[in-house]
Amino acid sequence: MYRSDLISPNAVSAGAMVGVTDERGKLLGTALYSGSSQIAIRMISRHLIDNLPGLLRERIQAAISYRERIVRDTDAYRLVFSEADFLPGLIVDRYNDLLSVQVLTQAMDAEPVRHVIVSELRERLKPESIAERVDPRIRDLEQLPARTSGLIQGEKSSTIISMNGVRFHYEALEGQKTGAFLDQRENYAAAAQYAYGEALDVFCYQGGFALHLAQSCSSITGVDSSRPALEMAERNAALNNREIEWIKANAFDLLRDYAASGQRYDTIVLDPPAFAKGKQNLETALRGYKELNLRALKMLRPGGVLVTCCCSYHVDPAEFLSVVADAARDIHRNIRILENRGQAKDHPNLLNVPETAYLKCLICVYN
Numbered sequence: 001m002y003r004s005d006l007i008s009p010n011a012v013s014a015g016a017m018v019g020v021t022d023e024r025g026k027l028l029g030t031a032l033y034s035g036s037s038q039i040a041i042r043m044i045s046r047h048l049i050d051n052l053p054g055l056l057r058e059r060i061q062a063a064i065s066y067r068e069r070i071v072r073d074t075d076a077y078r079l080v081f082s083e084a085d086f087l088p089g090l091i092v093d094r095y096n097d098l099l100s101v102q103v104l105t106q107a108m109d110a111e112p113v114r115h116v117i118v119s120e121l122r123e124r125l126k127p128e129s130i131a132e133r134v135d136p137r138i139r140d141l142e143q144l145p146a147r148t149s150g151l152i153q154g155e156k157s158s159t160i161i162s163m164n165g166v167r168f169h170y171e172a173l174e175g176q177k178t179g180a181f182l183d184q185r186e187n188y189a190a191a192a193q194y195a196y197g198e199a200l201d202v203f204c205y206q207g208g209f210a211l212h213l214a215q216s217c218s219s220i221t222g223v224d225s226s227r228p229a230l231e232m233a234e235r236n237a238a239l240n241n242r243e244i245e246w247i248k249a250n251a252f253d254l255l256r257d258y259a260a261s262g263q264r265y266d267t268i269v270l271d272p273p274a275f276a277k278g279k280q281n282l283e284t285a286l287r288g289y290k291e292l293n294l295r296a297l298k299m300l301r302p303g304g305v306l307v308t309c310c311c312s313y314h315v316d317p318a319e320f321l322s323v324v325a326d327a328a329r330d331i332h333r334n335i336r337i338l339e340n341r342g343q344a345k346d347h348p349n350l351l352n353v354p355e356t357a358y359l360k361c362l363i364c365v366y367n
Contacts, residue, residue: 001020001031001039001040001041001042001043002038002039002040003037003038003039003040004038005040006040006041007023012033012035013033013035014033014034014035014036014106014143015032015033015034015035015105015106015107015109015110016032016033016107017030017031017032017033017044017049017052017107018030018031018032018033018041019031019048020041020043027048028043028046029043029044029045029046029047029048030043030044030045030047030048030049031043031044032044032088032089032105032106032107032108033106033107034105034106034107034142035106035143036106036141036142036143037105037106037141037142042083042088042089042105042107043088044086044087044088045086052113053112053113053116056087056113056116056117056120057116057120059085059086059087060080060087060092060117060120060121060124061120061124062085062086063079063080063081063085063087063092064079064124064125066085066348067079067094067346070345070346071345071346073162073163073164073165073189074161074162074163074164074185075094075095075096075161075162076093076094076095076096076161076162076163076168076170076180076182076185077093077094077182077185077344077346078091078092078093078094078182078183078344078346078347079092079093079094079099079121079346080092081346081347081348081356082104082356083350083353083355083356084347084348084349084350084353084356085348087108088105088107088108089103089104089105089107089108090102090103090104090108090117091103091104092117092121093180093182094125094127095159095161095170095172095180096159096160096161096162096170097127097128097129097156097159098127098128098129098130098131098156098157098159098170098172099121099125099127099129099130099131100130100131100132100133100172101117101118101121101130101131101132101133101152102132102133102134102135103132104135104138104142105142106142106143106144109142109144118130118152118153122153127153127154128154128156128159129151129153129154129155129156129157129172130151130152130153130154131149131150131151131152131157131172131173132147132149132150132151132152133149133172133173134147134148134149149173150173151172151173157171157172157173158170158171158172159172160239161180163185163188163208164185164188164189164192164212166188166211166212166215166240167236167239167240168180168206168207168208168211168236168239169232169235169236169239171232174228175206175229175232180206180208181205181208182344182346182347183311183343183344183347183359184208184209184271184309184343184344184359184361185208185344185346186341186344186345187307187309187341187344187361188208188209188212189212190339190341190361190363191209191212191213191269191305191307191363192212192213192215192216193216194267194305194307194338194363194365195213195216195217195266195267195305195307196216196217196218196266196267196305197217197218197265197266197267197301197304198217198218198219198264198265198266198267199213199217199219199220199221199265199266199267199268199269200220200221200223200265200267200268200269200299201213201220201221201222201223201268201269201271202223202251202254202255202268202269202270202271202272202292202296203223203224203251203270203271203272203273204222204223204224204229204230204233204246204269204271205224205226205229205233205271206229206232206233206236207222207232207233207236207237207244208271209269209271209307210222210233210237210244210269211236211237211240211242211244213267213269214237214240214242214244217266217267219245220242220244220245221244221245221246221247222244222245222246222247223246223247223248223249223251223254224246224248224249224251225248225249225250225251226248227248230246230248233246234246251272251292252288252291252292252295255292255295255296255299256295258295258299259295259298259299263299264299264300264301265299265300265301265304266300266301266303266304266305267304267305267306267307268296268299268300268304268305268306268307269307269308269309270292270293270296270306270307270308270309271307271309272288272289272292272309272310272311273311274311274312274313275288275289275312275315276312276313276314276315277312277314278314279314281314282314282315285312285314285315286315286319286323289310289315289320289323289324290323290326290327292308293306293308293323293324293327293328294327294330294331296308297327297328297331297333297335297366298331300333300366301366302366302367303365303366303367304365304366305338305363305364305365305366306335306362306363306364306365306366307361307362307363307364308324308361308362308364309359309360309361309362310359310360311358311359311360312358313355313357313358315360317340317360320360320362321340321362324362324364333366334366334367335364335365335366335367336364336365336367337362337363337364338363338364338365339361339362339363340360340361340362340363341360341361341362341363342357342359342360342361343357343358343359347359
């Protein structure tokens, strides 16, 4: 609930657990309060709660149990996904024998709460190490004291993970977000089912799609603007005994030049970062997504496969479909949707919390 929706928030201390009622005094439940964010309260229960540590332990165990039921073919997955696991402001990822924690709100950053989270994770999962990944921008917005990313338990900061039989190096204190894009894990496997021939993976990061496509493609080229990401991608290729060409380049420039020069591929993957960080960026983002898809479609051979993704929450699924359709129409291509996918199941999507559904992944064939 936004600060503008509240009637009397001034007397509440930052990070407090509060009871929430409507104008008539009817109880709506218990929430965690932020004294600085525009999202002032995040609901944590429909009931009054007087034992937050007990509730946290219960919710963490429930999140672990859910993953035990639905996660397959990997030792790297999201354990706690904030509101989607009824633990707003907390992200926990598992990478084999390491855990990565990210705290996003005042309530979750309180020392007693942090102690409960770390002790419960340690007791339930017995990791070699627990790392904390810090997003300085979020901490500024929440007016939290500055922290640096680092180990909060143990000494081990690197390991090897496996997704769908493909192995990757993982560095707990390096890379974007918590270190890898686990939400694409099931899409990696799905794309590999259709990919063939000569493949181009654009915005390849550390080689997630490329290494999965290598199982069925005759040649792979991965493109990214980050040299450190490509260096890790090369290490991952060596780990899996794969020969992949990595190119450091701006994706828009490369696609424009390749399309103009008549370069053609049988499979193309587009997995760009979020172009729309807010509603104010939406129109610019839609133009960017359209340009990427138009260039890629120009480069596909007949019968070719396009895997195109969008992780911008502010671009809804219908808008993304429309963008891809408009790109195809502009260059007189007919494309057939093979699969319309979202994030992996360890990133749950709550029906009544639309913000938990953000990733779009279309697998298409050019006819």
